Amino acid sequence: xxxxxxxxxxxxxxxxxxxxxxxxxxxxxxxxxxxxxxxxxxxxxxxxxxxxxxxxxxxxxxxxxxxxxxxxxxxxxxxxxxxxxxxxxxxxxxxxxxxxxxxxxxxxxxxxxxxxxxxxxxxxxxxxxxxxxxxxxxxxxxxxxxxxxxxxxxxxxxxxxxxxxxxxxxxxxxxxxxxxxxxxxxxxxxxxxxxxx
Amino acid sequence: xxxxxxxxxxxxxxxxxxxxxxxxxxxxxxxxxxxxxxxxxxxxxxxxxxxxxxxxxxxxxxxxxxxxxxxxxxxxxxxxxxxxxxxxxxxxxxxxxxxxxxxxxxxxxxxxxxxxxxxxxxxxxxxxxxxxxxxxxxxxxxxxxxxxxxxxxxxxxxxxxxxxxxxxxxxxxxxxxxxxxxxxxxxxxxxxxxxxx
Numbered sequence: 266x267x268x269x270x271x272x273x274x275x276x277x278x279x280x281x282x283x284x285x286x287x288x289x290x291x292x293x294x295x296x297x298x299x300x301x302x303x304x305x306x307x308x309x310x311x312x313x314x315x316x317x318x319x320x321x322x323x324x325x326x327x328x329x330x331x332x333x334x335x336x337x338x339x340x341x342x343x344x345x346x347x348x349x350x351x352x353x354x355x356x357x358x359x360x361x362x363x364x365x366x367x368x369x370x371x372x373x374x375x376x377x378x379x380x381x382x383x384x385x386x387x388x389x390x391x392x393x394x395x396x397x398x399x400x401x402x403x404x405x406x407x408x409x410x411x412x413x414x415x416x417x418x419x420x421x422x423x424x425x426x427x428x429x430x431x432x433x434x435x436x437x438x439x440x441x442x443x444x445x446x447x448x449x450x451x452x453x454x455x456x457x458x459x460x461x462x
Numbered sequence: 463x464x465x466x467x468x469x470x471x472x473x474x475x476x477x478x479x480x481x482x483x484x485x486x487x488x489x490x491x492x493x494x495x496x497x498x499x500x501x502x503x504x505x506x507x508x509x510x511x512x513x514x515x516x517x518x519x520x521x522x523x524x525x526x527x528x529x530x531x532x533x534x535x536x537x538x539x540x541x542x543x544x545x546x547x548x549x550x551x552x553x554x555x556x557x558x559x560x561x562x563x564x565x566x567x568x569x570x571x572x573x574x575x576x577x578x579x580x581x582x583x584x585x586x587x588x589x590x591x592x593x594x595x596x597x598x599x600x601x602x603x604x605x606x607x608x609x610x611x612x613x614x615x616x617x618x619x620x621x622x623x624x625x626x627x628x629x630x631x632x633x634x635x636x637x638x639x640x641x642x643x644x645x646x647x648x649x650x651x652x653x654x655x656x657x658x659x
Contacts (some may be wrong), residue, residue: 269517271516274508275509275512279505293479298513298550306510309506311468311475312472312506315472315491318468327465328465330466344607354492444484
């Protein structure tokens, strides 16, 4: 039995979202068949408006409602400590832990030759410029503890002036882990146990 | 740190989908921030067009592209055997198993007093009419093996003429299970081992 085209299209779209398999996509699609029209229309509008409403901070490249994000605008935060992460959602993860008083820098990924992502595809030059401009004292490398994240951390370390202290979050997070799925206690340990590279 | 409004709205909408938690919704929303505009727009359109393009079969109430679905239109299928399921996706599950030659009837749920779903909210009268009109010989009750599904099966049995054979899928599916997540072998055993109630 073939699925009706409209339903089939939706299932195919939903399956491309991260963490959504075929069964799940089918379940969501059938759910959307019985929700009120208003819910479907609002969901559709939110998706198509998403990129217009959510901006990228021109300072740290995290998500923002304005040109410069809340964290970068906050004068109480220390501009001389920058925590470097791969993705914007990693900023949220560290912020939800609380206690970090510095600022962030979102690279937009990690060096990954197999996927043709080199240093030039990441916001590394922007980081190096910020470090000079703000006279940064410490760069905390909080890229994922994968091969790519480690390589990116080492690459950035090699590009920074020797006077800048470069640290790496360490204790607690197991190798191969994804930052987004760390529990808060582990993340706190990793932040406390950062080591110089 | 507050999420930008557009992102936050999307996360809240996505969290209402079945099987989507907060972490998952956030991951999907961030994924949609980096997909091409065309993907987001097409996904949005598919969602808002869904209910216009996917019709409900006027015979069995499964999903369909036309007024009458593929299965109901198929003259090779036996109209005198009706398999009764709770939801339209249960039809897909049984069809993907293959081998069932009868037709279907989608109730639209199961009797559930706690959620204020009584027999009058389900398509039971439509089933009783079909049984008379098509001189149905056997009604296979394939509602879920939950309390609600069992109660619905017994209720429908009580409403049908004593001449109609009413069977219940049985062996294999554990009590409390959801039809949509059964493996094909278990489902086949359940179909073969149906028992009269």
